[in-house]
Amino acid sequence: MDFHQGGWGMYPTAIAGVIAVAMAVAFARNPDGRRAALVRDLSRLTFLVGALGTVTGTIKSLTSLGDDTPVTYALIGFGESLNCIGLALVCMVLAGAIVAVGRIRSKGADLADPHAL
Numbered sequence: 001m002d003f004h005q006g007g008w009g010m011y012p013t014a015i016a017g018v019i020a021v022a023m024a025v026a027f028a029r030n031p032d033g034r035r036a037a038l039v040r041d042l043s044r045l046t047f048l049v050g051a052l053g054t055v056t057g058t059i060k061s062l063t064s065l066g067d068d069t070p071v072t073y074a075l076i077g078f079g080e081s082l083n084c085i086g087l088a089l090v091c092m093v094l095a096g097a098i099v100a101v102g103r104i105r106s107k108g109a110d111l112a113d114p115h116a117l
Contacts, residue, residue: 009050017087020095021098024095
């Protein structure tokens with residue numbers, strides 16, 4: 001994944017993704033249903049922004065082609081555009097893994113406390 005190749009769409013994707021991961025860490029430290037919902041919504045936002053960057057990058061790549069331009073250039077542009085959705089997916093996987101750790105920790109704490117039942 002190359003941040004520069006992804007173009008402008010990488011910036012909002014990175015911002016949304018970093019915030020989603022940060023909120024996942026906050027959830028893992030102190031599991032709360034409201035934080036889990038926020039991480040879920042931020043993960044959706046990250047995906048949507050990454051998809052938007054991919055779509056707009058693909059549109060720009062395809063509309064910039066001339067009549068005599070080889071198809072190879074269209075494929076290169078499409079490949080560069082995929083960096084946006086790639087970054088979004090990486091951020092979503094990280095956030096999801098961190099939330100899972102938080103859920104495991106909270107369930108383990110409930111099981112370790114005999115008065116929690």
